[in-house]
Amino acid sequence: xxxxxESIKKYVRAANYLTVSQIYLQDNFLLDxxxxxxxxxxxxxGHWGTCPGVNFVYxxxxxxxxxxxxxxxxxxxxxxxxxxxQANLFLEGTLEKYxxxxxxxEEGIAYLSxxxxxxxxxxxxxxxxxxxxxxxxxxxxxxxxxxxGAILDNPDLLAVCLIGDGEAETGPLAxxxxxxxxxxxxxxxxxxxxxxxxxxxxxxxxxxxRMSDRELTSLFTGYGYEPFFVEGExxxxxxxxxxxxxxxxxxxxxxxxxxxxxxxxxxxxxKTPKGWTTIKKLRxxxxxxxxxxxxxxxxxxxxxxxxxxxxxxWLSSYQFEELFDKKTGFSKEIxxxxxxxxxRMGDNPHMFxxxxxxxxxxxxxxxxxxxxxxxxxxxxxxxLAGAYLRDIFSLNEGQKNFRLMSPDETYSNRLDDVxxxxxxxxxxxxxxNDKDIDRTGRVMEMLSExxxxxxxxxxxxxxxxxxxxxxEAFAQIFSSMAHMYVKFLKYVRDTSWREDVASMxxxxxxxxxxxxxxxxxxxxxxFISGMLEKQNDFIKVYFPIDENTMLxxxxxxLSSKNQINTIVAGKTPLLNWLSFDKAKEFxxxxxxxxxxxxxxxxxxxxxxxxxxxxxxxLAAIDILKKDMKELKIRFVNILKxxxxxxxxxxxxxxxxxxxxIVNFHGYPEIMKSILFNVKNTERFSIHGYKELGGTTTPFxxxxxxxxxxxxxxxxxxxxxxxxxxxxxQKASELxxxxxxxxxxxxxxxxxxGKDPSFIENWQWRSKSHPGID
Numbered sequence: 001x002x003x004x005x006e007s008i009k010k011y012v013r014a015a016n017y018l019t020v021s022q023i024y025l026q027d028n029f030l031l032d033x034x035x036x037x038x039x040x041x042x043x044x045x046g047h048w049g050t051c052p053g054v055n056f057v058y059x060x061x062x063x064x065x066x067x068x069x070x071x072x073x074x075x076x077x078x079x080x081x082x083x084x085x086q087a088n089l090f091l092e093g094t095l096e097k098y099x100x101x102x103x104x105x106e107e108g109i110a111y112l113s114x115x116x117x118x119x120x121x122x123x124x125x126x127x128x129x130x131x132x133x134x135x136x137x138x139x140x141x142x143x144x145x146x147x148x149g150a151i152l153d154n155p156d157l158l159a160v161c162l163i164g165d166g167e168a169e170t171g172p173l174a175x176x177x178x179x180x181x182x183x184x185x186x187x188x189x190x191x192x193x194x195x196x197x198x199x200x201x202x203x204x205x206x207x208x209x210r211m212s213d214r215e216l217t218s219l220f221t222g223y224g225y226e227p228f229f230v231e232g233e234x235x236x237x238x239x240x241x242x243x244x245x246x247x248x249x250x251x252x253x254x255x256x257x258x259x260x261x262x263x264x265x266x267x268x269x270x271k272t273p274k275g276w277t278t279i280k281k282l283r284x285x286x287x288x289x290x291x292x293x294x295x296x297x298x299x300x301x302x303x304x305x306x307x308x309x310x311x312x313x314w315l316s317s318y319q320f321e322e323l324f325d326k327k328t329g330f331s332k333e334i335x336x337x338x339x340x341x342x343x344r345m346g347d348n349p350h351m352f353x354x355x356x357x358x359x360x361x362x363x364x365x366x367x368x369x370x371x372x373x374x375x376x377x378x379x380x381x382x383x384l385a386g387a388y389l390r391d392i393f394s395l396n397e398g399q400k401n402f403r404l405m406s407p408d409e410t411y412s413n414r415l416d417d418v419x420x421x422x423x424x425x426x427x428x429x430x431x432x433n434d435k436d437i438d439r440t441g442r443v444m445e446m447l448s449e450x451x452x453x454x455x456x457x458x459x460x461x462x463x464x465x466x467x468x469x470x471x472e473a474f475a476q477i478f479s480s481m482a483h484m485y486v487k488f489l490k491y492v493r494d495t496s497w498r499e500d501v502a503s504m505x506x507x508x509x510x511x512x513x514x515x516x517x518x519x520x521x522x523x524x525x526x527f528i529s530g531m532l533e534k535q536n537d538f539i540k541v542y543f544p545i546d547e548n549t550m551l552x553x554x555x556x557x558l559s560s561k562n563q564i565n566t567i568v569a570g571k572t573p574l575l576n577w578l579s580f581d582k583a584k585e586f587x588x589x590x591x592x593x594x595x596x597x598x599x600x601x602x603x604x605x606x607x608x609x610x611x612x613x614x615x616x617x618l619a620a621i622d623i624l625k626k627d628m629k630e631l632k633i634r635f636v637n638i639l640k641x642x643x644x645x646x647x648x649x650x651x652x653x654x655x656x657x658x659x660x661i662v663n664f665h666g667y668p669e670i671m672k673s674i675l676f677n678v679k680n681t682e683r684f685s686i687h688g689y690k691e692l693g694g695t696t697t698p699f700x701x702x703x704x705x706x707x708x709x710x711x712x713x714x715x716x717x718x719x720x721x722x723x724x725x726x727x728x729q730k731a732s733e734l735x736x737x738x739x740x741x742x743x744x745x746x747x748x749x750x751x752x753g754k755d756p757s758f759i760e761n762w763q764w765r766s767k768s769h770p771g772i773d
Contacts, residue, residue, distance in 0.1 A: 005238045007333040008059045010323055011091070014334055015055035016277055017318040018087035018109065022116035023048060023296060024311060029109050030320065035312040040302040045117035045124045049294040050164055051084030052276040053196045057162055058088040058345070059337065060241045064249060066339045071157050074345040075147040077173075078164035078196075079126035079137020083116060089131060091330070092338045094346035098131050098497050106326050128491040128498065132346035134461040136488050139480060141170030144193055145451040148179045149458020150350060151189030152444075153400045157350060158190050158252070165197045165206040172450035172481075177223040179451060182425045184439040185255040185263050192248055193225070193267040198274040200291045216269055224428075226251070226264050231271035244268060259439075262428045277317070279310050353499035355463035357399055359558055362391040368580040369547045374596050375618065375764025379576040381550035381569045381611070382509055386417035388554055389467065393421035393442060403459055404443045405452040405468040413469055413509045414571045418443060449477040457485055460502050461492075465558065469507040472568065473515065475527035482506075482527075486534055486564060493538065493562050503563035509571045511665070512689050513612035516701045523693040523701075525666035531566055532643050532670050539643035541566045543665055545611040546576045548583040549639060556587055568665060570611050572698075575763065590640040593653060597621055597764075602634035603725050604716055605654050609638040610665025613687070616702055617663040619709035619762055624716060627734055628726065634658075646677055656680060659719040663707050664688035685715055699755040703742060710738040 021029055023046040028039040058074065065072050076085050089095040090112050095102040101111040115121030123129065126137040135146045147161035167173055183191075199209035208216070213229060220227040228244045231237060248266040255263050275293020280286070283306070287293050297314075298307040324330050341347065349355060367388060369379070389404060396402045410416055410424070416436075423441030430437055444455055449470055456468045475482075485504060492498050508527065515522035528541050540563060544550040550569060557565040577594070578586065586592035597618060606621055608614030614637055621633050636653045654660050656679040664671045668688035675684055692704040702708035714735045721731035748756050 001239070001242070004063060004242065005235055007337050008063060008238060008242075010331060011059040011062070011334045011337050012052075012055045013318045014320065014323045014330065015059065015084065015087040015091055016052055017315065017320045017323070018090060018112065019048070019051045019055065019083045020315055021109065021113040022046065022083040022086065024301065025113050029113050030106060030324070030326070031312070031315055035308060035315070037302050037308060040308070041118075042302070044296045044299055044301070046083045047078075047080040047295050048083075048278065048297050049198060049200070049275045050078045050081040050196065051087075053198060053270060053272050054081045054084035054162060055087065056241070056272065056276075057160070057194060057196075057270065058085075060238075060245060061160055061345065062092070062337050062339055063242065064245045065343050065345070066337070068249060069343065070249075071343065071348060071350075072345055073134075073150060073157065073159050073348045073351055074132070075135055075143050075150070075159055075161040076126055076133075076137055077135075077140065077143030077162055077167045079135070080124070081164075082124065082126045082130070085126065086112070086116065086122060086130065089346040091334070092344045092346055093341075094131050094344050097347065104329050109324075128488050129495055131497070132344075132348060132351045134351055134458060136484055139484050140164070140167040141172035141450065142454045142457070142481060143167065144173060144176040144191070145179060145454025146458040147191045147193075148176070148183060149455035149460075150462045151191055152183070152403060152455070152459055153187070153464065154189040154350060154462065155187060155256070156189065158192060160192045160194065162194050162196055165195065165199070165208040166201040168195060168208050169206065172448070172454070175446075175448040176451045176454065177220070177225070178446065179455070180224050180265060181262065181428045182444055182446065184425065184427050185252075185265065186257075186259075187440050190252045190255070190265065192252065195267065195269045197269060197271045198276070199289070200274045200294060202294055203291050220267060220269070224262055224264060225267040227267055227269055229269050229271065237272070241270075279314050282307070282310055350462045352497070353461060353463045353501040356499060356501060357401055357463070359392060359402060359465050359502075360395040360399070361555055361559060362388060362395060364551055364555055364580065366391075367547075367551050369576055371548065371576050371579050374577045374594075375575045377576050378573040379546040380414065380571070380573045381544050381547055382414035382571040383417070384547040384550045385507065385554055385569070386415035388551065389415060390417045390421045392558070393418060397421075401464040402442070403455075403464070403466045405456045405466055406443060406445050407449050407452050407470050407474070408445050408447045409470060409510070410443060410445060412571075413471075413507075415469060449474055450481060453478040453481045453485075456504065457481075460504055463499070463501065465502040467505045467507050467558075469509065471510040471522065472508040472512060472527065473510075473522045473524035475506065475508050476524055479527055479530055482564070483530065486536060486539065489538065489562065489564065490536055500561045503557060503560045503565050505557050506564075506566045508566060508568045511568060511570050511612070512693070513610075513665075513701055514570050514572050514698055516693070516696050516698050519695040520693045523689070525568075525689055528566060528568060528666050529670045531564070532641055532674070535644035537642055537645050538563045540564070541568065541641045541643075542587070543610045543639055543641075544569050545608070545614045545637065545639070546574065546578060546583075548576070548578050548580040549587060551580060552583040552587040553639070568610065574611055574615055586637065587639050590642070590647060591636060591638040591653060594635045594637055597633075597635040599632035599634065602632045602655075602658060604631075604720060605634045605636060605658050605660045606712070606716075607636045607638060607654070607660060607662040609641075609662065609671070612698075612702070613663040613665055613707050616707055616709045617661075617712060618764060620712035620716065622764060623709055623713050623738075628730070631720070631726065641674065647674065650675075650678055654678065658683065659716075659723065660684045661712055661716055661719075662686045663712060685719070687712065697749045697753075697755045699745065699759045700749055703745065708742075710742050714738050
């Protein structure tokens with residue numbers, strides 16, 4: 001055991017030295033001569049404080065992996081500790097595999113150190129251009145949920161997740177401890193969380209760092225874990241860590257054979273000083289174990305001789321010359337500790353998407369709906385989605401590579417058909433009154449959008465497929481996570497040695513236009529605005545309007561790779577419009593002219609983007625065509641928008657001179673930016689959600705935001721009268737009659753509490769409308 005500990009200590013010393021070298025040095029990397037200011041980088045970046053703990057954990061895990069021949073991945077929560085992780089990727093030889101200059105030689109050490117946090121070099125934080133990473137970690141709180149996502153349906157995989165005590169204060173991380181209650185140890189891999197308590201954030205103490213061992217034990221026991229503490233001086237902490245890892249490993253293996261409910265798996269609370277092994281004091285101030293060791297220790301070292309001498313002393317304390325020889329490289333004890341190539345944590349195939357398999361998709365013919373008369377029979381696109389996902393679960397049962405992530409809304413979102421094929425996952429006690437729930441279910445439900453996203457990210461980036469569904473308004477809860485994932489995926493796509501992965505698929509429902517009963521708090525379509533603001537052509541937003549378009553959309557998105565797809569669809573019945581062949585054509589193109597609702601040589605163009613607003617745009621056309629038969633109208637439906645990409649050939653659809661009324665599902669501003677480059681933009685009128693809502697009726701929601709059929713018709717009349725296309729007097733009379741209908745509607749809903757039947761039961765080419773005939 002003493003020999004093992006000495007080997008690990010040497011490994012950690014080497015990793016610490018390389019970490020410090022990355023932060024500070026641009027020359028003299030082996031301290032061959034006295035350190036001078038010219039050896040120091042002109043700008044110092046990087047965080048030292050958490051790195052020695054990262055190196056300590058990584059070194060000890062290497063021994064455990066090699067001893068048990070265990071496939072393992074390392075998920076680093078505090079991504080600012082990347083120089084430590086990078087040092088380990090270098091030491092184990094993984095970095096050289098993907099960056100040929102990162103050889104474990106004197107030249108390689110120079111390359112590693114000089115390129116860290118350097119323009120066009122290595123990033124200061126965890127990033128997808130580094131091998132073995134599925135989490136950026138710049139925004140804290142997502143490490144544990146991502147680790148749990150990685151081990152789903154990977155029964156032989158161990159994910160060790162190092163969580164910073166500052167990170168542990170975040171809301172997403174606090175809730176993610178509960179994911180253990182969804183994970184069956186027998187059919188999934190295992191997560192070993194390590195909470196790293198070094199006591200400080202940037203400028204103050206951490207909450208967890210000031211909690212007593214009794215309080216911490218109570219907390220994590222209550223979460224359902226068996227906590228183990230690791231702390232001590234010198235050899236003591238190394239002995240304790242080896243012993244604890246072995247105990248935890250045995251308990252994890254035993255859990256796979258047990259059906260005990262609830263399972264109680266281990267976690268480790270590691271206590272080390274902040275900036276462990278740095279200089280103790282400088283100018284009478286404590287450095288190690290304080291906030292002064294959090295980021296760059298001694299940031300003025302280039303221009304301060306006292307700090308320069310302290311840095312040299314600090315580097316020398318690791319006695320790197322005992323660990324590395326210019327001719328022979330790193331010492332045998334260090335190299336012997338590193339697992340063989342196939343078991344290196346940084347090169348684990350799961351972390352590159354190498355386990356990816358295409359989904360087996362259902363035959364679309366099974367789900368096609370005949371549409372003999374557009375706008376007549378009822379449609380429910382979310383019911384169609386539920387049936388489609390049900391079959392995906394059945395068809396891929398052998399592969400076990402698909403999961404539905406849902407924050408307690410599977411029933412509410414009309415996806416409950418999936419429970420004909422699978423259940424919700426739960427390993428805590430199950431009551432006799434519970435429905436559709438068991439240990440091995442493949443629907444992950446937890447009322448935390450953050451953790452559903454973390455599970456989806458970990459699952460997708462390790463080579464599997466998922467759909468993440470939630471209420472549209474609550475997508476904003478994980479909006480920042482989604483934007484971080486956009487950044488991560490951008491580099492995944494551009495990094496040659498990363499494999500293709502399934503697209504991240506968001507299914508947003510319970511949308512703004514049918515949240516009238518829940519009120520203003522539930523009316524928020526801004527997630528799609530944020531996605532469409534990006535300048536990445538792999539981000540797509542879909543707006544299916546009926547069952548056949550949903551079928552075309554969901555089959556396209558679930559067969560795509562390396563994209564971020566957002567599907568926005570209401571869950572209440574509307575009308576069927578398109579045959580499946582037309583739907584597939586329009587989804588592929590992104591848009592199309594609906595011939596049955598359009599005339600040749602039109603006077604005006606209506607555009608619908610989104611199911612409920614398309615419904616209203618068509619109703620407006622219906623009204624206008626009844627009351628002014630000579631009017632010629634074209635209807636265009638947009639089913640797909642791609643971020644950062646102008647819709648191709650848009651003027652072919654919208655013409656370059658006719659007035660255009662756009663009825664958009666979300667905020668009008670985003671459509672204005674998309675249409676910015678179209679000719680004669682002054683002829684456009686963009687309607688959408690204007691942040692006017694409340695507890696009301698569905699049609700009143702449209703009226704409040706002027707996306708309803710009558711407001712659209714009024715505006716069309718005014719635009720055409722202004723152009724001289726129609727008689728102004730007739731236009732004024734018709735507009736007045738439509739305004740009367742709107743006034744009557746308000747009186748009606750106040751008295752009756754619901755929309756009148758002629759609104760609720762409208763069909764295309766209906767015989768009449770009130771206030772006109």
